[in-house]
Amino acid sequence: MKKKCIAMLLAGGQGSRLYALTQNVAKPSVPFGGKYRIIDFPLSNCANSGIDTVGVMTQYRPLQLNSYIGSGQPWDLDVNDGGVYILPPYQSAGEKGSWFTGTANAIYQNLAFVENYDPDTVVILSGDHIYKMDYADMVREHVEHDAACTISVLTVTLEEATRFGMMNLGPDGYIKEFEEKPKHPKSTLASMGIYVFDWQKLRKYLIQDEADPNSRHDFGHNIIPAMIADGEKIWPYRFNGYWRDVGTIDSLWEANMDMLSPQLIDLYDPEWPISARSPICPPHQVGAHADINHSIVTEGCEIDGILENSVLSPSVHVGVGAHVKYSVLMPGVVVEAGASVEYAIIGENTVVHAGARVGASPAPGADKCITTIGPSLEIPAGSTVKVGAMISTSEEV
């Protein structure tokens, strides 16, 4: 079945810097922004961009991700010819098989999947970015500029540029040089890790790269530089909207807080819905003692405490007299009466028992310090969790 364009979504990452939250789940299935998981953003973008065939490459702790994606029905990706496919590493006859050794290797191992659809272009996506983007527009520019590869870029400040892969352009506007985290950046165009490739070109470079024993099999380190070296046309697609990588605790917390500001990213726009697999609970209840300000709350929650600047996932309970400030509470979290949670991220189904204190607001002028509690833990009544701690096992509590 020939398709013009398909997407390949890299969802195998461990997310080691989020370790308390990703011990048992892959980073793309970490709850985010109330009703979502991180992977809902690229999947919804695909559906909204008219891409109906998506290969999701999984490797690290895929169980929850697999069941979350299921048939792809929440994203309208349950179609007859195409849809969403989970692609784990596999063995072939006579070969031992191996894990995905890099982003490029993950696609290489799935050449047969892509070739099924004989696409003109392939969109390569990452499962840990929060943004709304029309990939169809990017593909259109890619075709218009007759590019072998198009890289989505964001304008950043020179200080920020030292943390990104930076793109230096030639006079014709095509990318002529790629520098990973440069000490002395020459441009302000940062790669967002979103690529459109001409499939036949990409195929050639993937095969070539696989044969190189010194390669890290990575798009940024190997494939793109090899294409630049060969003088292939690489076009920068300029993106002006909201985009966040949520690879660290601080960035995950900040991006969650951004969900409270529709001027940054408007999740209420019916023209570009971000979809999720929903649990179907009754509407949330606001109790007789509740006080909720500048927060998002969703189905199944029962709030009888004080909520400020916080992001709640489904079925969170906050008891009478409890304070939740500047925090992210994942599905099923319980904050019992009189407990306080400030500047914290709390994993699924963790219980903060009565009167316990998790995290604290920063002193005036001081930097914030986020406290993280992993999933399914119990914070004992009356206890205090050290500010900035990352708790992942019950022994550490």
Place this chain on the structure above:
Amino acid sequence: MKDFHGLIFAYYTDPKLRELVSMRTAASLPFCGRYRLIDFSLSAMRNAGIVDVGVIMQRDYQSLLDHLGGGKAWDMARRTGGLRMLPPFGLPEYHRGNYAGTMEALIAVSSYIKSVKAKYFVLMLGDMCANIDLTLPMEQHRKSGAPITAICTDRADAEGFRMTYIPGENGKAKQILIDTVDEKEGVLSLEAYIINKETLLELMETSRKQSLYRFHKDTLDNWLKNGGQMDIYIHHGYTALIRNVDSYYKANMDMLDSEIRHELFPTERPVFTKIREEVSTYYGVDSYSRNSLVADNCIIDGSIENCIIFSGARIAVGAKLKNCIVMSDCVVEANCVLDHCIVDKDVSFSAGTVLNGNERLPIIVPKGSHI
């Protein structure tokens, strides 16, 4: 072989529901912030493993069809069996009015009923609000040997009932009191039944021959008087039959009571419904909210107290809502004051509107109004 087949009556709408049912049947009345009444009977069947279900409808069923879709939300979109919509067919030409009773509604879909291979039918109302664990009466029905099992309640706070069964010494039904509610002498009927297929077909045939179409007054009353066996199953959970504006308003407001709400929405028997959107509700910096149920995709900048707010509401700064039911996609602009209102879908209130109903007489604001 599946033994049980579901039938839901969604054709009857009590005119005492007034403007709320001018565009819809009672079965598709919005309830508790995100549901439609028919979700309760569909979910009860689904949770008991019955996914072959016919929905009998007669008129104004557009909104019901929208809601049901292919039955996916209840796992009833099946290649074999699944959800079947049963609008009138095979009725004689001269028949253009309402069904004269449940029996006529059944006779109108008799070819469907005959084609079903199951041994037993579970009959339920589409406008019933209760979370029944049907596996219990199903088991009881299999064992008791009575061709009919009536599902009843002993709850004194129950709403909207019309029929009472008086049990005999053996626990089986002895007598039915029509249009009578007497929870002291008997048990109140949820008008839900489990019935053997051949018994149902016999009753339909008798009813057709005698042109007597009322289910309780004609058919079941005669059944008992002629010595027919009818077992009784008692459902103890919260139950309301939504028959008028009062019971609609009260049942919604009952959901503010956590105990009652958990009784109706227990985690082990979820109530399924069509999924609308996937975005949380935002509470603004100066919002005030107390004792309310709020669905997703709302933006609340004003104040709400004792309210049921459906999805998509936009409540502006300075607006004050008390004791209101606000259905989907309503806009309340700045400084409006609403008290004891039932606001139907897609209503907008321009800034400064004041509407005060009271508990005895909540104001109904019809669908799509701009005020």
